[in-house]
Amino acid sequence: MSRFLFPKWSNLLLPTLLLVGAIMPLYAVFFVAYGFSPKTLEVGYQPQQPVKFSHAMHAGQLGLDCRYCHNTVERSAYAAIPPTQTCMNCHTQIRKDSPLVAPVKESYETGKPIRWTKVHKLGDYAYFNHSAHVNRGVGCATCHGRIDRMDVVAQFSPLSMGWCLNCHRDPGPNLRPLNQITDMAFDPSVEMNAERQASLKDQFAIQPSEHCSTCHR
Amino acid sequence: MSSPIPRALLYVGGTVACLLLIPPAAIAYIRSQSSPGRPVHLIWDMDNQAKYKAQEENPLFADGRAARPIVAGTVAMGEANLDTHFTEGVTGPSAEWATTLPAGLVADETFMRRGQERFNIYCSPCHGFAGFGDGMVNRRAMTLMNNSSGSVDNTSWTQAKNLHEDQIRAQPIGQIYHSLSYGIRTMAGYSAQIPTEDRWAIASYVKALQRSQNAAPQDIPPDRRTQVGSEEAATVASAAPSDQANRDGGHDRQGAVNQ
Known part of the structure; x- marks a missing residue:
């Protein structure tokens, strides 16, 4: 066998x-x-909003400054979504019968707030202060991307702790002069060099803390 | 003699290997797309705490707002300001338009630059960067209104004022402040969007803009005259600076803009 x-x-x-x-x-x-x-999981979140507001139209084509609507960003931790009155500054007259403007008009007449869907959700355990960043040379587009090209706002940055720390550990590449904060087209990699970044860092005394309780308060 | 590896094994192995390439490819695809769906949230930890953040919804209240409106008849701490010169832009017993900045505000370069910045943010969309009433929003609105097949969506736009018109130039600074704060005709007021000091800075900058379009060569300070073209320089070489008070309605900004 x-x-x-x-x-x-x-x-x-x-x-x-x-x-x-x-x-x-x-x-x-x-x-x-x-x-x-x-x-x-987080980047690319682009929820539908109750009002088809287009940043590409208002911030892009019409060139409205971010701070026209998000006017609390320089003084407050929170960059407020504007009240209906801000929209109606123009839309009491411009395209006032448009179906796109109708929900805003209804909010204006009834006093009920528009239920915007929050896009950039940071965990409740973390604290972020817009004014500390905006007043020290971090541009809007650095974290939020080219909002002026978005019809519907999509999340551009992961907002993860590692992503925050990357900048806190080396803020230079993300700094720009204060008068360019809301300039969406400003490209720091082209316009800034290491020398200018260092001088901005000194000028604003930027010493980003990596201590836990900076953000976890 | 060793038999070759069975084909079946090779096929299965190859198929499994290819299938294993699918998840990374799927992830790469997902990364490249934006999606309207709620993000997949795997580890909840303390991500959603039972606290109300700014502008959040609170179903306990009828209007759904977590942030409550200010109770009628109350004033927030530090917000009480009884100086009507400061808040309304009027002075004197008969509440005339103020011609000077309120107490505590000085029209130095920082103040004017601030006014310029704020004007560019809040006013330039309609009034243009130089105040001629040719801002982007204004142009768009005029296009919509004058559309050849009828006004689009019933747009009825009043052309933004050219701030260099004589009638606007004649307005005292208090009146300019008041108009931009509380609105005038079809323009809404900006007192909710812009803090009071900044509104005074904007009004001062408007005055500076108006001055810029109606200045005489004599208004150029002596040390800057060489920057003007040679012909004008020759004209003003021996001319004395004009009296500032006469030119702009009694404002006490001593050459602040030209410093």
């Missing part, structure tokens, strides 16, 4: 299993790190 012998190719079984055993955990880790990072 012939004896069973494993075929020669079964010598490859153990090395293959070891290889797979080494790669699969890496694959799993990669999948979780890549797939579940805020850059995947």
Whole structure:
């Protein structure tokens, strides 16, 4: 009777299993790190809003400054969504019968607030102060992207702790002169050099804290 | 003689390997797209705490706002200001338009630059950057209104004022302040959007703009005259600076803009 012998190719079984055993955990880790990072899950969130307000039209084509509507950004932690009155500064007259303006008009007449959907949700455990950043040379577009090209606002930055720390550890590349804060087209990588960044850093005495309670208050 | 690796194993292995490439590709695709759906939130921890942040919804109140409106008849701490010169732009027993800045405000360069910045943010959309009433919003509105097949969506726009018109130039600074704060004709008031000091800065800048379009060569300070073209420089070389008070209605900004 012939004896069973494993075929020669079964010598490859153990090395293959070891290889797979080494790669699969890496694959799993990669999948979780890549797939579940805020850059995947949070960036690109573009909810539909109750009013089809287009930033591309107002901030882009009409060139309205961000601060025309978000006027609290320089003094407050919170960059307020404007009240209906701000919209009606113009829309009591401009396109007043447009169906796009109708929800705003209704809010104006009834006094009920427009229920905007918040896009940039930072966890409640973290504290962020807009005025501290805007008044020290961080431009709007640095974190929010080219809002003036968005018809519907989409989240541009992951707003993760690592992303915040990247800038806190090296704020230079994200700084710009104060008169360019709301200039969406200003590109620091083109317009700024290391020297100008360093001088801005000194001028504003920028020493971003990495202490936990800076943000976790 | 060793038999070759069975084909079946190779096919299965190859298929599994290819299938394993799908999740990374899917993630890469998801990263490149924006999506209207709520983000997948896996670890909830303390992300949503039972506290009301600014402008949040609160279903306990009828109007749904967590931020409550100011109770009628109350004034926030530090917001009481009984100086009508400051808040309304009027002075004197018969509440005439103020011709000077209120107490505490000085029209130095910082103040004027602030006014310029604020004007560019809040006023230039309609009035233009130089105050001629040719801002982008104004142009758009006029286009909508004068559309050849009828006004679009019933737009009825009053052309933004050219701030260099004689009648506006004659207005005292208090009146300019009041108009921009509380509105005039079809223009809404900006007292809710702009703090009071900044509104005075804007009014001062408007005056500076008006001055800029109606200045004589004599108004250029002596040390700046060389920057003007050679012909004008020759004309003003021996001319004395004009009396500022006469020119702009009695404002006490001593050459602040030209410093």
